[in-house]
Amino acid sequence: MIHEILPVGPLQCNCSVIGDETTRDAMVIDPGDDIEDVLALIQKHNLRVKQIVITHAHIDHVGGAMKLRAATGAPILLNQNDYALLKMLDMQAAWIGMRPPGEVKIDEAVSQGRVLKIGDISSSVIHTPGQTEGSICVYFPAEKKLIAGDTLFAGSIGRTDLPGGSMDKIMRSLHTQVLALPDDTEVVPGHGPATTIGEERETNPFLQK
Ligand SMILES: [Zn+2]
Numbered sequence: 001m002i003h004e005i006l007p008v009g010p011l012q013c014n015c016s017v018i019g020d021e022t023t024r025d026a027m028v029i030d031p032g033d034d035i036e037d038v039l040a041l042i043q044k045h046n047l048r049v050k051q052i053v054i055t056h057a058h059i060d061h062v063g064g065a066m067k068l069r070a071a072t073g074a075p076i077l078l079n080q081n082d083y084a085l086l087k088m089l090d091m092q093a094a095w096i097g098m099r100p101p102g103e104v105k106i107d108e109a110v111s112q113g114r115v116l117k118i119g120d121i122s123s124s125v126i127h128t129p130g131q132t133e134g135s136i137c138v139y140f141p142a143e144k145k146l147i148a149g150d151t152l153f154a155g156s157i158g159r160t161d162l163p164g165g166s167m168d169k170i171m172r173s174l175h176t177q178v179l180a181l182p183d184d185t186e187v188v189p190g191h192g193p194a195t196t197i198g199e200e201r202e203t204n205p206f207l208q209k
Contacts, residue, residue, distance in 0.1 A: 001121055001143055002026075004041050005188060009033030010098065011060040014190055016147055018140075019047040020119025027051040027118045029138060029147050030061040030190065031068045033098075038064070039071055049074040050118060053110070055149025055190060056135040057082035058162075059092040063101045075107030077116075079127060082134025085164055110136065126177050130170020131158030137178065145186045146197070152178055152187060154195035157206045174207060 002019035009032045017038065019026035026047035031038050042049060049072040054062045057078060065076050078086070086104055093100040110116070112127035116138065126137045128151045135158070138147040150158040151173060160167045183198030200207060 001140070002045050002047070003145070004045070005194075006034070006037060006041060007191075008037065009060055009063065011096065012191060013060040014188060014192075016188060017041050017045070017047070018118060018121065019045055020121050023119035024048055025050045025119040027053055027116065027123075028068060028074070029053045030055055030149070031064040032060045032062065033064045035064040035067040035071065038068060042072075048072075051116060052076045053116065053138060054078040054082075055137065055147065055151075056132040057085040057089075057104075058132065058150070059089055059096065059098060059101065061149070061190065062086070062089070062104055063093075063098065065104055066102065076105065077108045077110045078106045079111065079125075079134035079136050080109040081127075081129065082132050082164075085132055085134070088163070128170075128173035128177055130160060130166055130168075130173045132162075132164040133169075134164075135173075139181065139185075144182065144184055145188065146178070146181060148178070148187050148189045150190040152200060152204075153189040153191060154187075154193050154200070155204055157204070158190075179207065 004017040013032035016029040090100040114125040123140045185197040
């Protein structure tokens with residue numbers, strides 16, 4: 001599996017480009033900004049983008065989605081519980097001093113358990129409300145990899161003080177869904193360095209009983 005991680009935009013959101021080495025089909029997760037750089041990576045690996053997956057409707061994760069869709073023709077996928085937040089992108093842009101990205105249109109809603117296929121690579125959607133109502137993680141069981149969005153970070157967890165955030169819900173999502181994964185699962189968070197489920201289970205101060 002091809003996997004490139006590119007920090008994009010002023011908040012350095014980790015955008016993932018995931019591709020199948022045989023079919024060259026690809027998925028882009030969280031194209032928040034810097035779409036020219038994302039497209040250069042896609043070209044470098046000679047990939048065809050089939051899906052644009054958004055882990056949650058915060059501007060740093062979804063800001064470049066329409067531009068990537070225009071360039072690739074790939075549909076944009078988001079959990080339906082974040083549609084309301086998507087209508088507040090202009091306000092989100094003002095908060096962090098970004099240019100408003102304009103309206104983002106979702107092509108397909110993705111719920112808990114939805115299987116996403118890229119060539120021979122299979123992943124599934126884990127609904128992890130808390131940071132936002134519609135936050136999801138994308139889990140690749142064969143590759144033992146979790147794209148965690150802003151639900152789990154190395155040594156921290158997503159903030160829950162923004163609209164739609166809930167500390168109760170994020171703790172429930174982390175303990176019942178995320179920590180249910182095997183310890184040797186690599187975690188690629190929405191920002192900052194990669195980690196593993198085992199490392200976070202042991203040392204993350206927010207996850208200690
Ligand atoms: Zn973020």
